Amino acid sequence: MAKLTPMMQQYMEIKKEYQDYILFFRLGDFYEMFFDDAVTASKVLDITLTARGCGLEEKAPLAGVPYHAAEGYLSKLVSAGHKVAICEQIEDPKQAKGIVKRAVTRIVTPGTVTDPNMLKDSVNNYVLTVYQNDRHFGIAYSDISTSEFKTTFFKNLTNLENLYNEILKINPKEVVISESMRYDEELMAFFIDNHYLMTYLNPIHFKFSEAEQTIKRLFKVYSTESLGLTESDDSVIACGALLSYIEETQKVDLVHFNHIEIYKHDAYMVLDKFTRRNLELSETMRAHEKRGSLLWVLDKTATAMGARNLRKWIEAPLLSKTEINKRLSAVEYFYENISMRQDINEYLSRIYDLERISSKLVYGTVNARDMLSLKQSLMYLPNIKRMLMSAENEHLNHIISELDDLTDIYKLLDDAIHEDPPITIREGKIIKTAYNEELSELRDILTNGKDWIVKLEQAEREKTGINSLKIKFNKVFGYFIEVTKKNVDLVPENYIRKQTLANAERYIYPELKDIETKILNAEEKINVLEYDLFIDVKNRILDQILRIKKSAQVIAEIDTLLSFAIVSYNNDYTKPEISTDGEIMIENGRHPVVEQLGTEELFVPNDTIINQTDNRFYIITGPNMAGKSTYLRQVALITLMAQIGCFIPASSGKVAIVDRIFTRVGASDDLSQGQSTFMVEMNELSNILHNATEHSLIILDEIGRGTSTYDGLSIAWSVVEFLSQNEEIGAKTLFATHYHELTELEGRFPGVKNYCISVKESGDDITFLRKIIRGGANRSYGIQVAKLAGIPDPVIARAKEILKQLEEHDINNNISSIHSSMDVKTQVVMKEHEVVNILKDMDVMKVTPLEAMNILYDLVERAKKD
Structure with a gap:
């Protein structure tokens, strides 16, 4: 430290307190960065890396950015995951004795951005x-x-x-x-x-x-x-x-x-990272884009506040039937009242981001244009409140009762802020002339200064009787009065001689100097006064910041509910019945995203009836590309949409509240973690088996396909057993599989039912009908799908030959010999049931000893056979 220059010593002292931050060190018109900070910044910002003498033998690496353009560079650094400490000069360099005092005045990190x-x-x-x-x-x-x-x-x-x-x-x-x-x-x-x-x-x-x-x-x-x-x-x-x-x-x-x-x-409903990803709630799985996600479909919000609120609702579905129905009732009101829906949406579309404008007020970064945005936004609050106060909907009435229309703040802004201000707040032209008397006078001086001088000159001629009196200006004296020598005797006593010329005398007097000062200093004074007036307006609004914040929250909620109504009306959604009896019953359900992606084919709707008893576990078979995965996600998304308070894409629907939605849909190698596709699949499955409850909805797509056929089938079979039994989990489950051998499980476990995607066959050709029907598929149609994909004919022909040979040794031949734990339990129950019936039918008082011995012998023989 002793060898460093004084400025660099100051830098190091400050940097010591901010080791994890890139330090923007203000030097004149630049923010400078030194040493490792400079190296990092030069790479991220693509700026030149130079060096500067620092008192050591080696120069210090140096990179800098202009202070007036700092925000753009700051944004790049923060977006790249860096934290920045901004060190400003906190005293006027002209008045500084020695090194200018500096201090960190602002810290910006990815989580604390306010701009x-x-x-x-x-x-x-x-x-x-x-x-x-x-x-x-x-x-x-x-x-x-x-x-x-x-x-x-x-x-x-x-x-x-x-x-x-x-x-x-x-x-x-x-x-x-x-x-x-x-x-x-x-x-x-x-x-x-x-x-x-x-x-x-x-x-x-x-x-x-x-x-x-x-x-x-x-x-x-x-x-x-x-x-x-x-x-x-x-x-x-x-x-x-x-x-x-x-x-x-x-x-x-x-x-x-x-x-x-x-x-x-x-x-709130629990959604793990797999489910958020697989259902593509806010972004698509592959491209990470909004388009193609549920958020993309549901977002018809008109304000930034509503858009953020919508995202939060999608990420956190409700578990309270009462709260869900409150939202649904408000959506229904907007749905049915088209004119009001359109009018309110029009008002909302003109409202700026009140939340972030409010924060700019707090953090001192607000400008006059932000104030205009705030004023324009507040203009429409009374209309929104008036319309919704008359709405015949209890939930909307409650929400709107919390809306402060902020008319006093609107009036202040309307009175004070100029209609077309500059971006900066130190250039003037940000405050209306009529708002302040002194400002009005200064603006009048600036506008009419020359006229004032002409009028003053005429008045002085009349008062003194000197017709040749002139008011002139130069840079030395400013404004002065010039009188010819022959009229000197007429000069009033209050004139002060400043200069004698060959043929004239020059004078000044207090009133002239006052006008001069006003004219010459008017612009500078206007800028200073406007800034002070702006800060005063800002502080007066800042005192009411909590009122603005509350109204912003109300607007966000109204905007979100209105967005649900707009989407529901435009897409022919219907209001769901919310229940707690465990039954999900959807008539003509549709996938909300797929039907909006503009494919040439019309979307084929499907029904769903799944409950906690006799229809608890769907085993869905059918070929690839037939629509199994779409159907699975469709049921999950419809359930989620109901629980966030939105109408659903169906002709009717009853949706039971679920505590969690689990999905095991597709997988890819996670090379960063050294995990194969199968390991990723098993990790996701493990999460489900450990955390699902009887109130959960589970979506499984192709369990066990990442390993050998027998291993995969064994795992899939065991999973069906585990999930379907009440004493284990008993959750509502939709299980799509290529293992059509699993269709044998219907009847073996309570609630397990076979469904398949219907396919129309014509010779070797197939057409996907996209309709889910009762029963199991006995074929995978893999070769037909391969043909549709354009696989060469010789490959298709050879595949058929191999398939024929394999089918002769089909695993189905051995299915009947597989006994599950459930089978054993069922057999025990059946034995007990038979014994009870025999004993119930026996009249002990009438049976002879020989008959009793025969009955006992028969029961023993049955037990031995079983």
Whole structure:
């Protein structure tokens, strides 16, 4: 340090506090980066890497970006997963003695971005904290660009699957944990496998007393109990630690954080990462695009707030029949009232992102154009409130009662903000002239200054009687009065001589100098005054930030419900009946995504009746490409859509609430983990078998195909046994398989039924009819499908020869000899039943000893035979 230049010493002192961050070090008109930061930044930003003398023998690597263009570079670094600390000059360089004072004024990380230009409108940007206390966990997460803040907790976890699923649902951009958790191998493996950006805090922030004090200070409450944090100290600690991190990174008063939402994670359907991926809820499996996902179909929202809310609803279906029906009733009202639906949607389409504009107010990055966007948005709130207050729907009435139309804020903005302001707030032309008297006067001076001088000149001529009096201007004296020598005797006493010329005298006087000062300084004063007035307006609105935030949440909910109604109306969806009796009964159900992808074929609807008793387990057979996988996903998506409160693609539907949807659909090698297709498949299956309940819906597509035929069939068979039995799981299950040998299981296990995809045969050609019917397929049609795919005729012919030979040794020949555990149990029950009937029919008082001996002998012989 002693050898470094003073400036570099200052840099190193600051960098020491921000080792995990790229330090933007302000030097004049540039943000400079040195040493490893410079090397990293030059690669990510594709900027030149140079060097600068630093006092050491070797120069320091150097890279820099212009301060006025910093946001674009900052966005690239954060998008690449880097954290940036921005160090500003905090004193005027002209007044500095020695090195200019500098300090970090802002920290930007992937989880703490607030600039809307760096964020996706329709996606929340979460930072999440996890606190661990033995097998108890508390989590808290926030989108600081919208001020959303939530927490939940987990007690006595025997495995961490539920915790992992909750984190995956939140999908944070950054995870904040204690330094001490670095050594928890199980948790760290999960974070690393899912590529989360990790930030480690001093363990002091995870002490209960420290966390509690942070919460009480920031929320200005006497006790955390007043915020509802009464059930778990783990949640208190997670919340306090996260708030400490947000406060450290943002370095502003977090006035928009006024509420912590404590939720029960078990109030929502559990969707593991396999199900989210396989059902393509928010993005497609292969291309990771929105188009082709359920979100793509359902998103007809008009606002960014509604789009984010819709995504959250899709990711967290409800388990409460009452809450689901509330949503459905509101959707139904919008569905039936076309005119109101259209009018409200038109109003919503003109509303900007109130949540993120509010955050810009808090973080001091709001400009006049943002204020105009806020004003325009507030213009339509009274209309929306008036229309929905008259709606004959209890749930909509309740929602709209929470909407503050914010007319006072609208009036302030309408009075103050210019209709066409510049982007910056220091250039003037951002405040209306009539808003402030002093501003009006200054604008008048700037506009009419020359006229004032002409009028003043005429007035002075009349007052002094000097017809030749002139008011002139130069850079030395500014404005002055010039009088010829012969009229000097007429000059008033209040004139002050400034210069004598051969034929004239030049004077100034106070009133002229006052006008000069106003004219010459008007523009600068206007800019300063407008900035001060803008800050005053901003602060007055900031005082009402919680009202704006609440109204934004109401608009988001209305927008989401309206989106459901629009989609349902346009796509001919129907309102489902929600039940808790375990039965899913869908008439003419359709896949919501496939039918929207514009294929030439008309979508063929299918019925589904699945319950907890006699129709609990579908074994679905049929060839590839026939539509089995589409049908499986269709049933799962319809169930999920009902539980988020949306109408469903069917002519009618009764949907039982399920606690989880499990899917085992397709697989590919996970080379990064050294896992084969079969191992991936078995991992997913293991998750299902360990976590499914009788209230779950399970979708299985081709279990066991990643290994040999006999191994695969054996596993598939055993899975059917395990899932179908009440004493094991007894979940509603749809199982598509190429093992048509499994059709033998109908009748062996309660609730197992055979279904197949119908196929029309014409010689060696087949046509897929896409209709699911009762019964099992006795052929796979693999060779026919291969022919449809264009496999050469010689290959097809040889395949037929081989198939004929293999069929002579078909495994079906041995199916009858396979006895399951269920068969044995059934036989025991049957034996007991026969014995009971024989004994019930016997009249003990009338039977002779010989007859009794014969009956006993017969029972013994039966038992020996069995």
